[in-house]
């Protein structure tokens with residue numbers, strides 16, 4: 001039977017029972033080898049505080065044994081708290097028995113500091129594992145968010161994000177009398193690029209264009225890939241003249257796009273882009289604005 005065949009609960013119960021067994025065996029050994037103190041020689045306060053310490057260590061042992069962490073991490077906690085329990089149990093024995101053999105005395109005395117040390121190391125490892133899992137969770141969330149909101153080739157926002165966020169943005173601008181502009185870009189020669197250099201090169205052209213658009217737009221602008229070769233940039237709080245300037249700059253970027261063709265050679269190509277620039281009218285719905293942009 002391998003270690004993995006034993007369930008965590010069984011292992012926890014075995015650890016607890018084994019520690020209790022060792023504790024009772026230790027008591028028997030102490031009473032058998034040492035001299036039992038007369039009742040008048042037992043200090044009640046010491047006995048009570050030793051019992052309290054042993055009970056706390058035992059509680060820690062039970063919690064550690066059922067700790068919902070990976071087995072090797074829980075085992076570190078179990079060993080540490082078992083040693084702590086054993087050390088405190090030994091103190092309780094010392095309150096009732098004297099003249100123990102030197103070896104037993106040494107074993108009992110060393111158990112507690114060793115337990116604290118083992119616990120410290122185990123807590124350190126649990127902390128490290130926790131931090132690592134937080135980091136992993138954070139990056140999974142980022143990937144999840146990117147998959148849900150971004151187009152995977154261009155890294156621009158996807159259709160869903162565009163249509164679910166921009167209407168609110170437009171409404172807010174209209175409320176504050178801020179002009180908004182929509183630029184729609186259609187890459188006319190994308191099929192020709194695919195044919196000449198291969199689909200991978202076409203993808204690379206899209207990806208490079210996406211990178212350039214992200215680099216040259218503001219954080220409040222929403223640049224999204226609406227279709228195979230259609231890209232829209234929604235510019236909130238932007239006058240038409242500024243938008244025309246931005247659109248011209250995007251066209252200039254399209255003139256020299258570096259791609260890698262199927263043979264691994266880097267080539268500079270020109271993306272032929274048809275553009276439509278539409279200013280939102282007062283109270284115009286976002287969908288109507290997009291329809292106007294796509295119609296041209």
Ligand SMILES: Nc1nc2c(ncn2[C@@H]2O[C@H](COP(=O)(O)OP(=O)(O)OP(=O)(O)O)[C@@H](O)[C@H]2O)c(=O)[nH]1
Pocket residue numbers: 153190191192194199200201202203206226227228229230
């Ligand atoms: N390499 C590459 N080419 C694409 C991709 N998407 C579209 N194309 C090319 O662009 C052509 C048009 O694709 P559509 O999906 O119809 O494009 P659209 O944006 O909807 O534009 P319309 O032509 O108006 O329908 C395709 O036949 C492909 O040649 C893509 O993701 N990668």
